[in-house]
Amino acid sequence: MTKPSILVVEDEPLIADDIADTLTKNGYYVVAIVDEGVDALQAMEDHKPDLAILDVNIEGDMDGIELAPKLGIPFVFLTSYYDKATLDRAKVLHPAGYIVKPFSERDLIANVELALHKVPQQPVAAKAHPEKLFVKRDQEILSVMSDQILFAEAFDNYAYLYTESEKYIISHTLKSIEEKLVPLGFLRVHRSYLINFEQIDSISEGYVFLKGHKVQIGKSFRKEFMDRLSLL
Template structure:
């Protein structure tokens, strides 16, 4: 595996998943991921069904390199079934006549077999640039070693946001999302980036109605409007997945509300 350049090492690596029923193509894609600075392989699957099960079980990836012509579940069918938030999809196929389908599904890239590393690398560079452009600017480090300032009264807490302590009314927080060593607090009106991990909030947040439902999400149960296919519907069109490992505890707590 190639070593990271100084520029690439400063960026969070992009996690990748490969799904292709052709073993040689699957190995080639995994090899390309392995030799590319800033990419890590999270999973490799020989069919669409096992790949879908990975994401439905709470697995995550930034990029999905996906063959189209697979038995039982084609790549195009898989894209339509991916739970949200879905990875960016790069379709991999021997045929060029799927370009229209790719456009309609808003896929991020389109590679034609036989694969070559130059085209693979160009696609990754383009998606990395787009991915980094969409990431919010990180908040500065907290002087107390990275812990949120969880103090206040009633339903409001003071959190270290940017360079000041900001009073956040947790009655207005829909859910919290993990962002590396940060967390994003999502309300109906805005998002706050806090220098604290989701684990910190899980351990120290003094509100019982905030429940961990995924390795990347905590949700305010008071805002859940419905549960559909292990996805929580929240006001404003927000949707939060419930990972398989959290389902038993979550539904037990939900029944007790």
Template sequence: MQPTAPLTCLVVDDNEMNRLLLEHLIELTPQLELRASFANGVDCLNFFTQGGQVDVLFLDIEMPQLTGLELVRILPEPPPDIVLVTSHRDYAVDAFDLHVTDYVVKPVELPRFLQAVQRVVQRRQAAPVQPRPSLAAAAAESEFIFVKVNKKLLQVRLDDILYVEALSDYCVLVLDKQKLIVYSSLRRLEERLPVPRFVRVHRSYIINMRRIESVEDHMVRFAQVEVPVGKSYQEAFQRQLREF
């Protein structure tokens, strides 16, 4: 009989001592393998939106910028098994409405931690986890993405995006009525946007095929704005136009 592979996990807590304690408890648990540890929910969300995957998420609730409950609501589907670890009992009802696997009150002791791990194991044995869909597929199903703007996560409808332009280490999302400067590389945004709906037409541009008004002389027009089609992208773009 082959030994069971350990469950991969993340720790997210803005308190360093709490993070170190959870990391130590994971080290004491042969069923678990720590992949990463984060001090805030934003970094954890970036881990998942950039393609990261784990089996279990040990998550604090009260954190700046993005609370644990807010993070659970916007994780890509299907999420990992979530064990909330908090100093407060008041969030229990909200937590289980979100179908978390367990709710552990601090200070966390090893017997209670192991009980939470066992609940994760039993849940996964009862209902095997389906493969996580690609980020582009998840975006296509949800019809929106979350992007980081001025230290906040904003929900943006895919249909509202005309095109995306690279700007140094940032990107500009050009929408119908506004422009958003997003803390992300163009490559990372490209991985999150569904194809063939969104297509790279230039090293600095991704366009929304549904919002094209006209194409002429290797330029794509959106309302009063034109986006160039790079020479190396022209053949693939023409093929996308025929097949879209």
């Protein structure tokens, strides 16, 4: 079986070497380590990797966010910053992952696996068609598509539903909402949180990041969640 091949674009040598060593140890093939966009594009021509890990701040005339769409392959952003301005620039490119420094080996491999295998090992309804749901807001009943929901959060005997731009309060417990959303591709990752698997941007330091939101992974849910990622 051919090893997945990965290009590392990182201008800090120690971090670049650490990433390469970790990837190699976990069964991946690192085709090249480069520190600027021009060299990254040349490496793409020479090696045709399956995935790129891109530091947002790199040497040269273009940063990682400007470089990413020129590669033509899935990419995972790597950065020391998870600020709104950087995220707004990054998320429009639909990265396959987003790793925040400092990161652990588990974070790195989880994000690489998520990028290479977006469909979980055990199909969790990600293949199901999005469903139109209805929520109350004051005197209105509003529609929201299930694939627009990022996550649900428990709040006493109520729950909040979050989309990229809205937050709805639902007069049901998270448990009752879970029964409706799990068949539509949602996973319980904490006693207070239910997430949309397809909306995951990255996993880091025990948290899942979804379009600017940070959701904690509960210890009792961690194993089942990591198993969904089909980690090597």
